[in-house]
Amino acid sequence: MADNLPDKLQIEIVTPERLLVSDEATEVQVPGISGYLGILPGHAPLITEVGSGEFSYRKPDGKVERLALHWGFAEVLPDKVTVLAERAEKASDIDVEVAKRQRQMAEEQLKDPNANQEEALRLIERAKTRIEVAGRHDSSMLNMIP
Amino acid sequence: MANVLDLRRRIRSVQNTRQITKAMKMVSAAKLRRAQERALAARPYAQMLVNVLKSLVTRAEVYDPVTGEPRHPLLERRAEKNILLVIISGDKGFAGAFNANVVKAANRFLEAKAGNNIDIIAIGRKGRDLFRRRFPYAQSGTEEGGYQRSAPVEIIGEQVGVLNKLEFGQARDLANEIVKRYSRKEVDSVYVVYNEFKSVIAQRLVVDHVLPIVKIGEQDVEQFDQFSQEERQKQAHAAATAGIGLRAPDTSEQDAHAAAMFGTGDYIYEQPPERLFNDVLPRYVAIQIYRALLESVAAEHAARMTAMDSATNNASDMIDSLTLSMNRVRQASITKEIIEIVSGAAAL
Numbered sequence: 191m192a193d194n195l196p197d198k199l200q201i202e203i204v205t206p207e208r209l210l211v212s213d214e215a216t217e218v219q220v221p222g223i224s225g226y227l228g229i230l231p232g233h234a235p236l237i238t239e240v241g242s243g244e245f246s247y248r249k250p251d252g253k254v255e256r257l258a259l260h261w262g263f264a265e266v267l268p269d270k271v272t273v274l275a276e277r278a279e280k281a282s283d284i285d286v287e288v289a290k291r292q293r294q295m296a297e298e299q300l301k302d303p304n305a306n307q308e309e310a311l312r313l314i315e316r317a318k319t320r321i322e323v324a325g326r327h328d329s330s331m332l333n334m335i336p
Numbered sequence: 337m338a339n340v341l342d343l344r345r346r347i348r349s350v351q352n353t354r355q356i357t358k359a360m361k362m363v364s365a366a367k368l369r370r371a372q373e374r375a376l377a378a379r380p381y382a383q384m385l386v387n388v389l390k391s392l393v394t395r396a397e398v399y400d401p402v403t404g405e406p407r408h409p410l411l412e413r414r415a416e417k418n419i420l421l422v423i424i425s426g427d428k429g430f431a432g433a434f435n436a437n438v439v440k441a442a443n444r445f446l447e448a449k450a451g452n453n454i455d456i457i458a459i460g461r462k463g464r465d466l467f468r469r470r471f472p473y474a475q476s477g478t479e480e481g482g483y484q485r486s487a488p489v490e491i492i493g494e495q496v497g498v499l500n501k502l503e504f505g506q507a508r509d510l511a512n513e514i515v516k517r518y519s520r521k522e523v524d525s526v527y528v529v530y531n532e533f534k535s536v537i538a539q540r541l542v543v544d545h546v547l548p549i550v551k552i553g554e555q556d557v558e559q560f561d562q563f564s565q566e567e568r569q570k571q572a573h574a575a576a577t578a579g580i581g582l583r584a585p586d587t588s589e590q591d592a593h594a595a596a597m598f599g600t601g602d603y604i605y606e607q608p609p610e611r612l613f614n615d616v617l618p619r620y621v622a623i624q625i626y627r628a629l630l631e632s633v634a635a636e637h638a639a640r641m642t643a644m645d646s647a648t649n650n651a652s653d654m655i656d657s658l659t660l661s662m663n664r665v666r667q668a669s670i671t672k673e674i675i676e677i678v679s680g681a682a683a684l
Contacts, residue, residue, distance in 0.1 A: 204384060206504040206626055208377040222606055237388075238606035239615060263388055263616070265603075274384050276508070276619070 195232035196269040201247055203257065203273045210278050211257070215247035218271050220264050229266055236266040240273060242315050244323045247271075256281040258323040260316050277316075284324040293317035340669070343662035347655055354651035360430070361644035364637045365578035371634035374502075375533070378630060382623045389552045389616055396609035407610075409519045410617050413548050418453045420492075420514060420523040421445065422546075424530035424628060425463025426636040427499050432643035434531065434636055435462035441541045441561060442467075442529045446489060448559070453485060455523060457493040457510070459629070464494045499633050507626035514625075515618045518547050527558060530628045531635035536575040539563055539635055546624055549617070571638060574645035 199218055203211040218229040221243025227236075240262040248254050262275035296313035299306070406412050425438045442463070446454060456471065458464040474490040493513070498506050517523050526547035533539050540563065545556040563571070575581075605612065 204381045206378055206381045206507075206623060207374070209380055224606060227606075234604055235602065236604040236606060237612065239612055263612075265388075272384070274381060274388070276504070 197231055198250060198269070199229070199231050199247075200270045201273075202271070203245070203259075203275055203278050205275050205278050210275075210280070211255075213247070213255070214250055215271075216250055217248040219244070219246045220266075220271070220273070221245060221259055222264070227264075227266075229271060232268050233266050235268070236264075238264050238266075240264050240275065242312075242319050244319060244326075245273065245278070256323050256326060258284060258316075258320045260319070279320065279323075281323050281326070284320050286321055286324045289317045289320040289324070293321070340662055340666050343658055343665065347658045347662065350651050350654050350658065354648055354655070357644045357647040357651060361574065361578060361641050361648060364641035364644060365575075365580055368634060368637035368641055369580060371630065371637055372533075372535075375627070375630040375634055378623070378627060382627060385616065385620055385623055386552060389613070389620060391603075392609050392613040392616065393552065395605070396613045408614060408617060410515065410547060410549055410621070413550075414521070414524040416449075416452060416524050418455070418523045419449055420455045420457065420517060420526045422457045422510075422514070422526070422528040422530075422625070423459065423463045423467065424528065424632040425458070425460035426632075427461040427497055428636075428640075429462060430643060431636055431640040432646075434639035434643075435460075435466075437541055437561070438463055438529060438531060439466050441543060441559070445527065445529060445543050445559060450488075452488070454489045455492045456489065457495075457514075458491060459495045459510075460499060460632075461496045464496055467491060468494075499629070499636070502626075502629055502633060504622070504626055507629055508619075508622040511618065511622035511625050514547065515621055523547075528625065528628050530632040531639075532560075532628075533631040533635040533638065536571050536580060536638055537568055539571075539638070544624075544628065546621060549620070552620070567642075570646060571642045574642040575638070577645065578641060580641075 197216070199215045201211060201213045201215050201218065202209065216231065220227045220229060220238070221241055223239040223241040226243070227238065240259055242260045243258075245257045245259045246254055258277075258279045258281070259273065259275045260277040262273055262278070264274075265272045293314055296310045296317060299310040300314070421442065423438065423442045425435045429435065439462075455474070456467060458467050468491065471489045471491050472487050474492045475486065495506070495510070514526055518526060525545065528544045528546050530542065530544070531539065532542045541561040542555075543558040543560070545558050550556045
């Protein structure tokens with residue numbers, strides 16, 4: 191049985207704007223809405239909702255790629271992981287300064303009792319994820335989730 | 337008869353105009369190409385979302401097993417009394433009959449549904465300007481009960497200047513607003529009027545029935561207008577001279593790939609299927625609106641390209657006829673001079 195297990199995972203991340211990532215990985219971490227999921231090749235088929243968080247995967251050459259995801263869906267098959275993400279950004283594409291500014295604005299919005307509090311919380315969460323993901327861009331560790 | 341100098345001046349002026357229309361045509365062609373690519377890039381996501389929904393429908397108890405009533409508010413059919421109409425037009429003119437056609441289709445829809453209360457959301461400056469003259473804005477701040485309409489047709493929202501830099505976020509915000517109204521039962525059905533664009537020669541003006549969702553993954557077209565043969569020929573001519581393919585690029589491979597995703601096997605569901613379904617359904621509305629916006633933008637560029645192509649051709653015709661009459665005038669004056677010289681010589 192163990193002989194039949196694939197040793198690699200095909201990864202695809204699709205956003206409404208385009209197919210963002212199409213790659214191979216030996217190990218994947220998905221920010222599921224009810225907690226992070228570590229996925230290795232040969233995983234049982236699974237569907238989960240994806241929250242706001244870091245999606246990371248290790249490429250066959252050992253390098254780790256990271257993305258900031260904001261809401262989506264992940265389908266896990268033994269040899270494939272597909273994510274439908276409403277928003278996704280590669281760590282290298284994130285502008286930390288912009289993210290920090292957005293967080294500041296959202297925090298101010300949170301203090302304003304008339305503003306949409308839920309929206310502000312979501313924006314803060316999103317900005318936080320982006321800053322964190324960008325900050326870990328150069329790290330080669332996969333399991334960095336506190 | 338006008339003199340040669342005047343005619344020469346007019347020719348030059350028409351030549352300048354022709355240069356401008358030609359440039360506008362090429363710019364529109366480039367924009368059309370980009371818009372087409374964006375519309376294509378959005379397809380895998382839409383396709384996969386539909387697959388997820390379809391697979392969830394089989395797993396989740398979407399319909400009540402006893403009464404057969406749908407459990408999700410977006411699937412629920414109600415008698416039509418309050419209708420929400422989203423009108424997607426363009427922000428700019430110089431696009432032939434593009435905006436006029438959208439408005440005409442919308443008017444026809446309004447007539448067909450006369451007697452109901454209709455709320456309008458106008459996207460695009462041109463459509464907004466036209467409808468603003470005819471219908472009043474809804475009074476703001478009266479969302480909670482006891483709201484008195486001032487007219488059967490009211491404008492409740494508008495978005496101007498968003499089409500140029502379209503992002504999914506905008507479509508999602510709009511969809512959230514629509515879904516919210518629908519779930520609160522403020523409206524009983526939602527339609528979108530827009531110019532559908534599959535390729536340069538496959539276009540039509542449609543009124544899409546977006547909510548309630550009748551069948552997942554299928555358009556529910558309420559009314560549509562095909563383009564006339566003449567219009568299509570003009571479009572095809574403009575596209576050919578601007579180097580744009582007539583047919584949509586072949587995406588069957590990509591589509592097959594997307595179709596294979598999701599909804600194939602038996603899954604472990606991390607969350608209950610019902611909950612997944614409830615979270616995905618509003619996104620389905622969003623992607624539909626996003627697609628409508630993208631296609632409308634592509635159609636607008638195509639219409640402008642065609643209009644500018646016709647204008648360029650007309651300018652060329654005009655230059656030809658002006659040049660002809662200029663030559664005639666010049667020849668006439670030369671002939672006259674010769675006659676004068678000859679008759680002068682004969683008199684000696």
